[in-house]
Amino acid sequence: MANTEARGQWQSRLGFILAAAGSAIGLGNIVFFGANAYKYGAGAFYLPYLIALFTIGIPVMIVELGLGSLTRRAFPPSLHRLAGRFGEFWGWFALVSAFLVTMYYITILSWTFGMLIGALGTLWQPEQALTAFPAVKSLPNPMGYFFDMISGWLPLAFVVIIWVANLVIILRGVSQIERINRIFLPLMWLFMLFLIVRGLTLPQGLEGLYLLFTPNFEAMKDIAIWKGAFSQIFFTLSLGFGVMTAYASYLPKDADQVGNPLIISFMNCCFEFLAGIAVFTMLFSFAIVPQASTLSMTFFVIPQGIAQMPGGMLVVQGFGVLFFVLLLLAGISSSVSLVEAPMSALIDKFGMSRRHLVPLIGGLGIMGSAAFALPFVVDPGLDSNGTLGLTLLDLIDHWAFSYGLLLGGLVECVIVGWFFGADKLRARINQHASLHLPALFDVFVKWVIPAVLIYILASSAWQEFGGIYGHNYVIKGFQPWLPVLCFLIWLAGGGLLSALLTFSREYPLQEEQL
Numbered sequence: 469m470a471n472t473e474a475r476g477q478w479q480s481r482l483g484f485i486l487a488a489a490g491s492a493i494g495l496g497n498i499v500f501f502g503a504n505a506y507k508y509g510a511g512a513f514y515l516p517y518l519i520a521l522f523t524i525g526i527p528v529m530i531v532e533l534g535l536g537s538l539t540r541r542a543f544p545p546s547l548h549r550l551a552g553r554f555g556e557f558w559g560w561f562a563l564v565s566a567f568l569v570t571m572y573y574i575t576i577l578s579w580t581f582g583m584l585i586g587a588l589g590t591l592w593q594p595e596q597a598l599t600a601f602p603a604v605k606s607l608p609n610p611m612g613y614f615f616d617m618i619s620g621w622l623p624l625a626f627v628v629i630i631w632v633a634n635l636v637i638i639l640r641g642v643s644q645i646e647r648i649n650r651i652f653l654p655l656m657w658l659f660m661l662f663l664i665v666r667g668l669t670l671p672q673g674l675e676g677l678y679l680l681f682t683p684n685f686e687a688m689k690d691i692a693i694w695k696g697a698f699s700q701i702f703f704t705l706s707l708g709f710g711v712m713t714a715y716a717s718y719l720p721k722d723a724d725q726v727g728n729p730l731i732i733s734f735m736n737c738c739f740e741f742l743a744g745i746a747v748f749t750m751l752f753s754f755a756i757v758p759q760a761s762t763l764s765m766t767f768f769v770i771p772q773g774i775a776q777m778p779g780g781m782l783v784v785q786g787f788g789v790l791f792f793v794l795l796l797l798a799g800i801s802s803s804v805s806l807v808e809a810p811m812s813a814l815i816d817k818f819g820m821s822r823r824h825l826v827p828l829i830g831g832l833g834i835m836g837s838a839a840f841a842l843p844f845v846v847d848p849g850l851d852s853n854g855t856l857g858l859t860l861l862d863l864i865d866h867w868a869f870s871y872g873l874l875l876g877g878l879v880e881c882v883i884v885g886w887f888f889g890a891d892k893l894r895a896r897i898n899q900h901a902s903l904h905l906p907a908l909f910d911v912f913v914k915w916v917i918p919a920v921l922i923y924i925l926a927s928s929a930w931q932e933f934g935g936i937y938g939h940n941y942v943i944k945g946f947q948p949w950l951p952v953l954c955f956l957i958w959l960a961g962g963g964l965l966s967a968l969l970t971f972s973r974e975y976p977l978q979e980e981q982l
C-alpha cells in the first residue's frame with residue numbers, strides 16, 4: 469500500500485523548495501533562455517517572457533503543485549481522482565512525453581560531461597583532426613571538439629555514468645533528492661555569481677546587458693516570440709509533465725501552495741535572468757554572435773567566448789570547468805525530477821518498490837539516451853544535424869517537447885477547471901495559504917490558459933500540413949521514413965502505452981473523499 473510511509477515525505481519545507489527549484493533551474497535557465505532571447509531579437513523577448521510568467525507560468529505551477537498536495541499522488545493517479553480514466557490516460561501520456569525528453573536531456577548532460585573532460589585541456593587546443601565532418605575543420609575549436617566527440621562511441625559510456633548518478637539518487641527516495649539539492653543549489657548560485665561578475669567586468673560587457681533589456685516593441689508584434697516565451701516558461705518552470713505534482717505529493721496536506729509556487733518561480737526566474745546577463749555580457753564583449761540553436765549555444769558559442777577570456781590558459785580552463793560543472797549540477801538536479809515523475813506514478817499504480825523499478829526505468833532510459841548518442845554520420849556537410857543521434861534528438865524534441873509539454877498543461881487546466889472545479893481547488897489551497905488566491909484564478913484556469921494553449925498548439929499543428937517535421941532534412945540512408953517514425957513513436961506509441969497503463973489495473977488504494 470502506497471501510504472505516506474512507503475512513499476516518503478520531504479523533511480522540511482525548505483528542502484522541498486530547494487528540490488523544486490533544483491528541478492526548475494536547469495539547462496533551460498543557463499543556456500536556452502539566452503539562446504531564445506537572441507533568436508527573438510534580445511530586448512523583444514523578456515517582456516513576453518514576464519507576461520507569460522504571470523499569466524500562465526505561476527497559475528499552472530499553482531495547479532500542478534496543488535494537485536499533488538491535494539491528492540498526495542503522482543500525476544496520472546491524481547488526475548484519475550479528479551476525472552477517472554480519461555484523466556489518468558492523459559496523465560500517462562504526459563509522462564511518456566516527459567520520459568522521451570528525459571532520455572535526450574540526459575544525453576545532452578552526457579555530452580556536457582564529455583565537454584567537461586575536454587575543458588581540462590584539449591577543448592581549447594587549436595588543431596583538431598576531424599575526419600567525419602570536413603566542414604567543421606576550419607571552425608572554432610569547441611565546435612570541432614564537440615562534433616569529434618559525438619561522432620565517436622565514448623558518449624555512450626557517459627550516458628551510463630549520468631544515468632547511474634540519477635538512479636543512485638532516486639533509489640533512496642525523496643530524502644536523498646532533498647539532500648543533494650541542499651548541496652547543489654547553493655553551489656549553482658555561487659558558480660553563477662562568478663560568471664556574472666566576470667561577464668559584467670569585461671570590456672564592453674555592459675553593452676550586452678543593454679541589448680538584452682532594451683525593449684524592442686516592433687519585434688514583439690511577431691506571434692512567434694510569444695509562442696517562444698510561453699514554451700520557455702513551461703520548460704524552465706518544469707511544468708506540463710507532472711513533475712511538480714510528483715514532488716508536491718510528498719508534502720503534507722497543509723502545505724502553503726501559494727507561497728511555495730511563488731518562491732520557486734521567483735528563484736527560477738532570478739537565476740534565469742542572471743544567466744542571461746552572464747551569457748550576453750560575455751558574448752558581446754567578444755563580439756560573438758550567439759546562435760539561435762540551443763545546443764550550439766551550450767556546446768560551442770559559450771565555450772568560444774570562454775576561450776577568449778583574458779588572463780591566460782589557466783583562467784580559460786578554470787572558467788570552462790566552472791561552466792560545465794555548473795551545467796551538470798543544474799542539469800542533474802533537473803533530470804532527477806524528470807526520472808522521479810514516472811517513478812512515483814508507477815509506485816502509486818502498481819505498489820512496486822523503488823528497488824524493483826530502478827532497473828526497469830534505468831534500463832529503458834539508458835537504451836533511449838544511447839539512441840540519442842548514436843554516432844553514425846548521416847549528414848557530413850552539417851546542413852541539418854550531423855549524426856543519427858542528434859537527428860533523432862531534434863525530431864523527438866519537436867513532438868515530445870513542443871507539443872507534449874503544452875498538451876500536458878492544457879489537460880491539467882481543463883481537468884482541474886472543468887471536471888473538478890477551479891473554485892474548489894482554490895478553496896482547498898486557500899485553507900492553508902499565507903496569501904489567498906483571488907477568484908480571478910478560476911477565470912485563468914478555466915478560460916484564459918486553455919485558450920492560449922489551444923491557440924499555440926493549433927497554430928503549430930496547422931504548420932505541419934506543409935509536410936511532417938524533418939521531411940526536408942538531410943538524413944542519408946534514413947529518408948524519408950525516420951521523421952514519420954519519430955512522430956509515430958510519440959503519438960501512437962505514447963497513446964498505446966498510456967492506454968495500456970490506464971486499463972492494466974484499478975488503483976490498489978482505498979481512496980478517502982477529496
Ligand code: TRP
Pocket residue numbers: 491492493494495496497702703704705706707708709711802803805806
Ligand atoms: N526545468 C528544467 C530546465 O530548465 C528542465 C526540466 C526538469 C523540465 N523537469 C522538467 C522541463 C519537467 C519540463 C518539465 O532545464
